Amino acid sequence: MNKNYVMAGVGIVIFLITLVTGVRSARGMPQAIEAEPWKVKGNPRASVFIVEFSDFACPYCDKIRPALEEILKAFPNDVKLVFKHFPLSIHPPAPMAAEAAECAADQGKFWEYHDFLFDLENRKQWYPSKDLPGLFTQYAEKLRLNTATFRQCLESGAKKEIVRRNKDEGRKMFVSGTPTCLLNGRKVFTNHKPEVMKELIRREIERKKP
Amino acid sequence: MKLGLPRIPEKLALAMLFSARVLIGLLFFYSGFSKLIQPIEYFEVAVGLYDIVPDAVIHRVAMITPWIELVGGTFLLLGYALEKSAVVLSILTGLFQIILGQALVRRLPMDECGCFGGGFIHMTLYQSFVLDTVLVLLLIQIAGAEKNIFSLDNKLLGS
Numbered sequence: 001m002n003k004n005y006v007m008a009g010v011g012i013v014i015f016l017i018t019l020v021t022g023v024r025s026a027r028g029m030p031q032a033i034e035a036e037p038w039k040v041k042g043n044p045r046a047s048v049f050i051v052e053f054s055d056f057a058c059p060y061c062d063k064i065r066p067a068l069e070e071i072l073k074a075f076p077n078d079v080k081l082v083f084k085h086f087p088l089s090i091h092p093p094a095p096m097a098a099e100a101a102e103c104a105a106d107q108g109k110f111w112e113y114h115d116f117l118f119d120l121e122n123r124k125q126w127y128p129s130k131d132l133p134g135l136f137t138q139y140a141e142k143l144r145l146n147t148a149t150f151r152q153c154l155e156s157g158a159k160k161e162i163v164r165r166n167k168d169e170g171r172k173m174f175v176s177g178t179p180t181c182l183l184n185g186r187k188v189f190t191n192h193k194p195e196v197m198k199e200l201i202r203r204e205i206e207r208k209k210p
Numbered sequence: 211m212k213l214g215l216p217r218i219p220e221k222l223a224l225a226m227l228f229s230a231r232v233l234i235g236l237l238f239f240y241s242g243f244s245k246l247i248q249p250i251e252y253f254e255v256a257v258g259l260y261d262i263v264p265d266a267v268i269h270r271v272a273m274i275t276p277w278i279e280l281v282g283g284t285f286l287l288l289g290y291a292l293e294k295s296a297v298v299l300s301i302l303t304g305l306f307q308i309i310l311g312q313a314l315v316r317r318l319p320m321d322e323c324g325c326f327g328g329g330f331i332h333m334t335l336y337q338s339f340v341l342d343t344v345l346v347l348l349l350i351q352i353a354g355a356e357k358n359i360f361s362l363d364n365k366l367l368g369s
Contacts, residue, residue, distance in 0.1 A: 002366070002367075004366055005366045005367060008290065008362060008366055009285075009290060009291065012281075012284055012285065012288065012290060013281060016280055016281060016284060019243075020243065020246045020247065020280070023243075023247045024246075024247055027247060055319065058319045059319075060319055061319075086321070088319055088320070088321040089321050089334070090319070090321065091319075171322075171332070173248075173252050173255065174245075174248065174252035174253055174255050174256045174324055175255055175256075176255075176256055176259060176320050176321055176322045176323065176324035177259040177318060177319050177320030177321060177324075178319050180255055180259065182251075182255070
Protein backbone atom coordinates (compact mmCIF):
# COMPACT_ATOMS: atom_id res chain seq x y z
CA MET A 1 0.00 0.00 0.00
CA ASN A 2 1.62 3.26 -1.06
CA LYS A 3 1.92 6.44 0.96
CA ASN A 4 -0.42 8.44 -1.30
CA TYR A 5 -3.14 5.85 -0.85
CA VAL A 6 -2.99 6.06 2.96
CA MET A 7 -2.80 9.86 2.84
CA ALA A 8 -5.91 9.98 0.64
CA GLY A 9 -7.84 7.93 3.22
CA VAL A 10 -6.66 10.12 6.08
CA GLY A 11 -7.57 13.21 4.05
CA ILE A 12 -11.12 11.95 3.45
CA VAL A 13 -11.60 11.22 7.16
CA ILE A 14 -10.25 14.64 8.18
CA PHE A 15 -12.56 16.28 5.63
CA LEU A 16 -15.56 14.40 7.07
CA ILE A 17 -14.70 15.34 10.67
CA THR A 18 -14.35 19.00 9.62
CA LEU A 19 -17.65 18.86 7.74
CA VAL A 20 -19.59 17.37 10.68
CA THR A 21 -18.00 19.73 13.21
CA GLY A 22 -18.66 22.74 10.97
CA VAL A 23 -22.32 21.89 10.38
CA ARG A 24 -22.82 21.17 14.09
CA SER A 25 -21.44 24.58 15.10
CA ALA A 26 -23.38 26.39 12.37
CA ARG A 27 -26.66 24.80 13.44
CA GLY A 28 -26.11 25.36 17.14
CA MET A 29 -28.08 23.44 19.72
CA PRO A 30 -31.60 22.44 18.79
CA GLN A 31 -34.41 24.58 20.16
CA ALA A 32 -35.96 23.62 23.46
CA ILE A 33 -39.20 21.72 23.25
CA GLU A 34 -42.27 23.90 23.44
CA ALA A 35 -44.42 22.71 26.32
CA GLU A 36 -48.16 23.18 25.88
CA PRO A 37 -49.24 24.32 29.38
CA TRP A 38 -52.29 22.04 29.54
CA LYS A 39 -50.06 19.01 29.09
CA VAL A 40 -47.67 19.81 31.92
CA LYS A 41 -47.73 18.13 35.33
CA GLY A 42 -45.67 19.10 38.36
CA ASN A 43 -44.07 22.43 39.17
CA PRO A 44 -44.27 24.54 35.99
CA ARG A 45 -41.13 26.42 37.10
CA ALA A 46 -39.09 23.27 37.73
CA SER A 47 -35.56 23.33 36.39
CA VAL A 48 -35.74 19.72 35.28
CA PHE A 49 -38.38 18.45 32.90
CA ILE A 50 -39.27 15.10 31.45
CA VAL A 51 -40.75 15.03 27.97
CA GLU A 52 -42.86 11.96 27.44
CA PHE A 53 -43.75 10.96 23.89
CA SER A 54 -46.72 8.68 24.28
CA ASP A 55 -49.50 6.83 22.49
CA PHE A 56 -52.83 6.11 24.19
CA ALA A 57 -53.04 2.72 22.49
CA CYS A 58 -49.58 1.63 23.63
CA PRO A 59 -49.63 -0.71 26.65
CA TYR A 60 -45.99 0.10 27.42
CA CYS A 61 -46.96 3.78 27.79
CA ASP A 62 -49.55 2.76 30.35
CA LYS A 63 -46.97 0.72 32.24
CA ILE A 64 -44.57 3.65 32.59
CA ARG A 65 -47.20 5.94 34.15
CA PRO A 66 -46.75 4.78 37.77
CA ALA A 67 -42.99 5.38 37.51
CA LEU A 68 -43.56 8.92 36.23
CA GLU A 69 -46.10 9.61 38.99
CA GLU A 70 -43.62 8.32 41.56
CA ILE A 71 -40.97 10.69 40.19
CA LEU A 72 -43.31 13.68 40.36
CA LYS A 73 -44.11 12.81 43.97
CA ALA A 74 -40.44 12.34 44.84
CA PHE A 75 -39.40 15.68 43.31
CA PRO A 76 -42.46 17.93 43.73
CA ASN A 77 -40.49 21.18 43.29
CA ASP A 78 -37.77 20.21 40.89
CA VAL A 79 -39.44 18.19 38.15
CA LYS A 80 -42.24 18.72 35.68
CA LEU A 81 -43.65 16.30 33.15
CA VAL A 82 -44.38 17.45 29.61
CA PHE A 83 -46.69 15.18 27.64
CA LYS A 84 -46.40 14.91 23.85
CA HIS A 85 -48.53 12.87 21.48
CA PHE A 86 -46.78 10.28 19.37
CA PRO A 87 -49.57 8.07 17.99
CA LEU A 88 -47.97 5.13 16.24
CA SER A 89 -49.11 4.20 12.74
CA ILE A 90 -49.44 0.57 13.90
CA HIS A 91 -52.30 1.76 16.15
CA PRO A 92 -54.95 3.17 13.76
CA PRO A 93 -57.32 4.57 16.43
CA ALA A 94 -54.50 6.29 18.37
CA PRO A 95 -54.49 9.63 16.47
CA MET A 96 -58.19 10.17 17.16
CA ALA A 97 -57.68 9.28 20.82
CA ALA A 98 -54.98 11.96 20.96
CA GLU A 99 -57.34 14.44 19.29
CA ALA A 100 -60.05 13.54 21.81
CA ALA A 101 -57.67 14.25 24.68
CA GLU A 102 -56.90 17.63 23.11
CA CYS A 103 -60.64 18.37 22.82
CA ALA A 104 -60.99 17.50 26.52
CA ALA A 105 -58.09 19.86 27.21
CA ASP A 106 -60.16 22.70 25.72
CA GLN A 107 -62.52 22.13 28.63
CA GLY A 108 -59.68 21.86 31.16
CA LYS A 109 -59.66 18.09 31.53
CA PHE A 110 -56.68 16.83 29.58
CA TRP A 111 -55.17 14.73 32.36
CA GLU A 112 -58.52 13.26 33.43
CA TYR A 113 -59.24 12.24 29.84
CA HIS A 114 -55.66 10.98 29.47
CA ASP A 115 -56.11 8.67 32.48
CA PHE A 116 -59.50 7.57 31.19
CA LEU A 117 -58.08 6.57 27.80
CA PHE A 118 -55.20 4.67 29.36
CA ASP A 119 -57.49 2.72 31.68
CA LEU A 120 -57.15 -0.89 30.53
CA GLU A 121 -60.87 -1.65 30.45
CA ASN A 122 -61.56 1.52 28.48
CA ARG A 123 -58.68 0.79 26.12
CA LYS A 124 -60.06 -2.67 25.42
CA GLN A 125 -63.33 -0.97 24.55
CA TRP A 126 -62.19 1.94 22.38
CA TYR A 127 -59.32 0.34 20.52
CA PRO A 128 -61.49 -2.01 18.42
CA SER A 129 -64.50 0.32 18.29
CA LYS A 130 -66.07 1.17 14.92
CA ASP A 131 -67.61 4.35 16.33
CA LEU A 132 -64.70 6.16 17.92
CA PRO A 133 -66.27 9.66 17.94
CA GLY A 134 -69.39 8.26 19.62
CA LEU A 135 -67.43 6.34 22.23
CA PHE A 136 -65.04 9.20 22.95
CA THR A 137 -68.06 11.49 23.39
CA GLN A 138 -69.50 9.00 25.90
CA TYR A 139 -66.23 9.21 27.83
CA ALA A 140 -66.47 13.01 27.69
CA GLU A 141 -69.95 12.74 29.18
CA LYS A 142 -68.66 10.52 32.00
CA LEU A 143 -66.10 13.22 32.79
CA ARG A 144 -68.89 15.82 32.75
CA LEU A 145 -67.61 17.70 29.74
CA ASN A 146 -69.87 19.64 27.40
CA THR A 147 -70.52 16.82 24.93
CA ALA A 148 -71.83 18.99 22.09
CA THR A 149 -68.70 21.14 22.12
CA PHE A 150 -66.53 18.06 22.53
CA ARG A 151 -68.10 16.21 19.61
CA GLN A 152 -67.96 19.28 17.39
CA CYS A 153 -64.26 19.67 18.25
CA LEU A 154 -63.54 16.02 17.53
CA GLU A 155 -65.48 15.81 14.27
CA SER A 156 -64.12 19.08 12.91
CA GLY A 157 -60.58 17.69 12.98
CA ALA A 158 -59.47 20.88 14.70
CA LYS A 159 -56.90 19.02 16.80
CA LYS A 160 -55.26 17.05 14.01
CA GLU A 161 -52.67 19.78 13.56
CA ILE A 162 -51.50 19.81 17.17
CA VAL A 163 -51.18 16.02 17.23
CA ARG A 164 -49.22 16.11 13.97
CA ARG A 165 -46.99 18.89 15.35
CA ASN A 166 -46.22 16.88 18.49
CA LYS A 167 -45.29 13.87 16.39
CA ASP A 168 -43.06 15.97 14.14
CA GLU A 169 -41.27 17.33 17.20
CA GLY A 170 -40.59 13.75 18.24
CA ARG A 171 -39.40 12.73 14.81
CA LYS A 172 -36.95 15.63 14.75
CA MET A 173 -35.51 14.20 17.94
CA PHE A 174 -35.23 10.66 16.51
CA VAL A 175 -38.21 9.42 18.49
CA SER A 176 -39.50 6.39 16.64
CA GLY A 177 -41.43 4.49 19.28
CA THR A 178 -43.26 4.85 22.54
CA PRO A 179 -42.90 5.50 25.35
CA THR A 180 -39.88 7.73 24.89
CA CYS A 181 -38.99 9.88 27.86
CA LEU A 182 -36.35 12.56 27.60
CA LEU A 183 -34.74 14.33 30.51
CA ASN A 184 -34.53 18.07 29.86
CA GLY A 185 -35.40 17.39 26.23
CA ARG A 186 -32.16 15.58 25.52
CA LYS A 187 -31.01 12.81 27.81
CA VAL A 188 -33.07 9.72 27.23
CA PHE A 189 -34.30 7.30 29.83
CA THR A 190 -33.35 3.97 28.32
CA ASN A 191 -34.21 2.24 31.56
CA HIS A 192 -37.69 2.86 32.90
CA LYS A 193 -37.11 1.57 36.43
CA PRO A 194 -38.12 4.39 38.84
CA GLU A 195 -34.90 4.09 40.88
CA VAL A 196 -32.71 4.44 37.79
CA MET A 197 -34.77 7.37 36.53
CA LYS A 198 -34.65 9.05 39.94
CA GLU A 199 -30.87 8.76 40.08
CA LEU A 200 -30.53 10.43 36.67
CA ILE A 201 -32.89 13.19 37.79
CA ARG A 202 -30.94 13.74 41.02
CA ARG A 203 -27.77 14.19 38.96
CA GLU A 204 -29.55 16.59 36.60
CA ILE A 205 -30.91 18.64 39.54
CA GLU A 206 -27.40 18.87 40.97
CA ARG A 207 -26.04 19.90 37.60
CA LYS A 208 -28.66 22.63 37.27
CA LYS A 209 -27.94 24.13 40.68
CA PRO A 210 -26.26 27.54 40.39
CA MET B 211 -14.14 -11.85 -14.95
CA LYS B 212 -16.55 -13.07 -12.28
CA LEU B 213 -19.04 -10.50 -11.14
CA GLY B 214 -21.70 -12.90 -10.00
CA LEU B 215 -24.06 -11.37 -12.56
CA PRO B 216 -24.36 -14.02 -15.28
CA ARG B 217 -25.38 -13.23 -18.86
CA ILE B 218 -24.88 -9.49 -18.43
CA PRO B 219 -22.30 -7.79 -20.66
CA GLU B 220 -19.26 -6.65 -18.71
CA LYS B 221 -19.77 -2.94 -19.35
CA LEU B 222 -23.37 -3.10 -18.20
CA ALA B 223 -22.44 -5.13 -15.12
CA LEU B 224 -19.75 -2.60 -14.20
CA ALA B 225 -22.16 0.29 -14.73
CA MET B 226 -24.76 -1.45 -12.54
CA LEU B 227 -22.23 -2.07 -9.80
CA PHE B 228 -21.09 1.54 -10.02
CA SER B 229 -24.71 2.80 -9.74
CA ALA B 230 -25.33 0.52 -6.76
CA ARG B 231 -22.11 1.76 -5.16
CA VAL B 232 -23.10 5.41 -5.57
CA LEU B 233 -26.65 4.89 -4.28
CA ILE B 234 -25.57 2.83 -1.28
CA GLY B 235 -22.71 5.22 -0.57
CA LEU B 236 -25.05 8.20 -0.60
CA LEU B 237 -27.55 6.35 1.58
CA PHE B 238 -24.95 5.55 4.23
CA PHE B 239 -23.45 9.04 3.99
CA TYR B 240 -26.88 10.59 4.60
CA SER B 241 -27.71 8.12 7.36
CA GLY B 242 -24.49 8.82 9.26
CA PHE B 243 -24.43 12.56 8.61
CA SER B 244 -28.05 13.14 9.70
CA LYS B 245 -27.30 11.45 13.03
CA LEU B 246 -23.98 13.17 13.61
CA ILE B 247 -25.30 16.72 13.28
CA GLN B 248 -27.85 16.08 16.05
CA PRO B 249 -27.10 15.71 19.75
CA ILE B 250 -25.94 12.15 20.38
CA GLU B 251 -28.73 11.65 22.90
CA TYR B 252 -31.27 11.68 20.11
CA PHE B 253 -29.75 8.65 18.44
CA GLU B 254 -29.45 7.04 21.87
CA VAL B 255 -33.25 7.26 21.96
CA ALA B 256 -33.50 5.27 18.75
CA VAL B 257 -30.96 2.67 19.91
CA GLY B 258 -32.61 2.33 23.32
CA LEU B 259 -36.04 1.70 21.79
CA TYR B 260 -34.84 -1.56 20.24
CA ASP B 261 -34.42 -2.88 23.78
CA ILE B 262 -31.55 -5.16 22.83
CA VAL B 263 -28.40 -3.11 23.38
CA PRO B 264 -27.35 -3.07 27.08
CA ASP B 265 -27.78 0.34 28.73
CA ALA B 266 -24.08 0.53 29.53
CA VAL B 267 -23.07 0.49 25.87
CA ILE B 268 -25.92 2.47 24.26
CA HIS B 269 -23.89 5.67 24.39
CA ARG B 270 -20.90 4.04 22.68
CA VAL B 271 -23.05 2.39 20.04
CA ALA B 272 -24.79 5.70 19.33
CA MET B 273 -21.44 7.43 19.10
CA ILE B 274 -19.62 4.95 16.86
CA THR B 275 -22.33 3.71 14.45
CA PRO B 276 -22.94 7.00 12.59
CA TRP B 277 -19.20 7.45 12.02
CA ILE B 278 -18.94 3.96 10.52
CA GLU B 279 -21.88 4.82 8.26
CA LEU B 280 -20.46 8.19 7.25
CA VAL B 281 -16.87 7.06 6.61
CA GLY B 282 -17.94 3.73 5.06
CA GLY B 283 -20.50 5.46 2.84
CA THR B 284 -17.98 8.05 1.66
CA PHE B 285 -15.31 5.43 0.97
CA LEU B 286 -17.84 3.37 -0.98
CA LEU B 287 -18.98 6.42 -2.93
CA LEU B 288 -15.42 7.38 -3.86
CA GLY B 289 -14.29 3.82 -4.37
CA TYR B 290 -11.63 3.97 -1.67
CA ALA B 291 -10.70 0.70 0.07
CA LEU B 292 -13.72 -0.57 -1.80
CA GLU B 293 -13.67 -4.21 -0.80
CA LYS B 294 -13.04 -3.52 2.88
CA SER B 295 -15.67 -0.73 2.99
CA ALA B 296 -18.26 -2.98 1.38
CA VAL B 297 -17.46 -5.81 3.81
CA VAL B 298 -17.68 -3.50 6.87
CA LEU B 299 -20.96 -1.98 5.67
CA SER B 300 -22.46 -5.39 4.87
CA ILE B 301 -21.59 -6.63 8.39
CA LEU B 302 -23.12 -3.46 9.87
CA THR B 303 -26.24 -3.87 7.74
CA GLY B 304 -26.44 -7.53 8.74
CA LEU B 305 -26.40 -6.45 12.39
CA PHE B 306 -29.15 -3.91 11.65
CA GLN B 307 -31.19 -6.76 10.19
CA ILE B 308 -30.84 -8.84 13.35
CA ILE B 309 -31.87 -5.85 15.48
CA LEU B 310 -34.80 -5.00 13.20
CA GLY B 311 -35.82 -8.66 12.98
CA GLN B 312 -36.03 -9.08 16.75
CA ALA B 313 -38.04 -5.84 16.99
CA LEU B 314 -40.47 -7.15 14.36
CA VAL B 315 -40.79 -10.54 16.05
CA ARG B 316 -41.34 -8.92 19.45
CA ARG B 317 -43.74 -6.40 17.90
CA LEU B 318 -42.06 -3.53 19.67
CA PRO B 319 -44.19 -0.37 19.62
CA MET B 320 -42.14 1.47 17.03
CA ASP B 321 -43.42 3.57 14.19
CA GLU B 322 -40.23 3.86 12.23
CA CYS B 323 -36.77 2.39 12.26
CA GLY B 324 -34.92 5.56 13.32
CA CYS B 325 -32.29 4.75 10.70
CA PHE B 326 -32.19 8.23 9.18
CA GLY B 327 -32.65 10.37 12.24
CA GLY B 328 -35.05 13.26 12.04
CA GLY B 329 -34.48 13.73 8.32
CA PHE B 330 -36.90 13.40 5.46
CA ILE B 331 -36.63 9.63 5.04
CA HIS B 332 -39.03 7.76 7.28
CA MET B 333 -39.28 3.97 7.06
CA THR B 334 -41.17 1.38 9.03
CA LEU B 335 -39.30 -1.53 10.60
CA TYR B 336 -40.52 -3.85 7.87
CA GLN B 337 -39.54 -1.50 5.02
CA SER B 338 -36.14 -1.05 6.58
CA PHE B 339 -35.69 -4.81 6.97
CA VAL B 340 -36.44 -5.32 3.25
CA LEU B 341 -34.10 -2.46 2.28
CA ASP B 342 -31.30 -3.89 4.43
CA THR B 343 -31.72 -7.28 2.77
CA VAL B 344 -31.26 -5.66 -0.65
CA LEU B 345 -28.30 -3.64 0.64
CA VAL B 346 -26.52 -6.70 2.04
CA LEU B 347 -26.91 -8.54 -1.27
CA LEU B 348 -25.61 -5.58 -3.26
CA LEU B 349 -22.73 -4.96 -0.85
CA ILE B 350 -21.67 -8.61 -1.17
CA GLN B 351 -21.65 -8.16 -4.97
CA ILE B 352 -19.58 -4.98 -4.64
CA ALA B 353 -17.14 -6.59 -2.21
CA GLY B 354 -16.73 -9.64 -4.46
CA ALA B 355 -16.30 -7.74 -7.73
CA GLU B 356 -12.87 -8.16 -9.29
CA LYS B 357 -13.18 -4.98 -11.31
CA ASN B 358 -14.80 -1.61 -10.77
CA ILE B 359 -14.98 1.75 -12.47
CA PHE B 360 -14.53 5.37 -11.36
CA SER B 361 -12.85 4.51 -8.09
CA LEU B 362 -9.99 6.01 -6.12
CA ASP B 363 -8.61 2.49 -5.75
CA ASN B 364 -8.10 2.33 -9.53
CA LYS B 365 -6.57 5.78 -9.64
CA LEU B 366 -4.23 5.44 -6.66
CA LEU B 367 -3.32 1.78 -6.88
CA GLY B 368 -3.44 1.60 -10.65
CA SER B 369 -5.42 -1.66 -10.68
